[in-house]
Amino acid sequence: MNDNSGDFFSYSSSSASSAAATSSYLSLNMVNNNQANYEQMEKDSWNYQSSRDHVAADHVGDVVNTASEKSKIRKAEKKIKKPKHAFQTRSQVDILDDGYRWRKYGQKAVKNNRFPRNYYRCTHQGCNVKKQVQRLSNDDGVVVTTYEGVHSHPIEKSTDNFENILTQMQIYSR
């Protein structure tokens, strides 16, 4: 597990104690000073966020029943570029607990990949942040988690440390 702790994501943390993180699941938590770092990572996205809110505001109070209404909204939202951030994580498990609560809403087989991709949505009301989790087929020790959108609410859980996992992460920002 420590074999690559150095060359991944240079998260400037004081304690890179590692150790844990070999068990059945990894805990990834963004609190306190870590929160600041996370927001720094999300810096590029704030422009998008405001324009996205604008679109959403058009539909505040609307009762959306019909399929055509739904698709109209979906189309409008699709026009707006949403921030996407992919984390590549070296891990045997693909359930990375980042402190938010997610509900799985889909799973798809990906081409040229024997592993499926999983789709999750943030369960917080009004927060439609999505993420998708995918495992590399050529290197099944690597999990790619792609976040889409920015959480509009504080973190929900506060468990243990963020550093352990973050020191092993590599960021691809786009």
Next chain:
DNA sequence: CGCTTTTGACCTGCGC
């Protein structure tokens, strides 16, 4: 009982 997960169907964009 109220969530979450599963899973096939459906929708949409894109290349041909």
Next chain:
DNA sequence: GCGCAGGTCAAAAGCG
């Protein structure tokens, strides 16, 4: 228009 691939929906099943 057709087929494919990626993304989402939603009913049913599962679980604490």
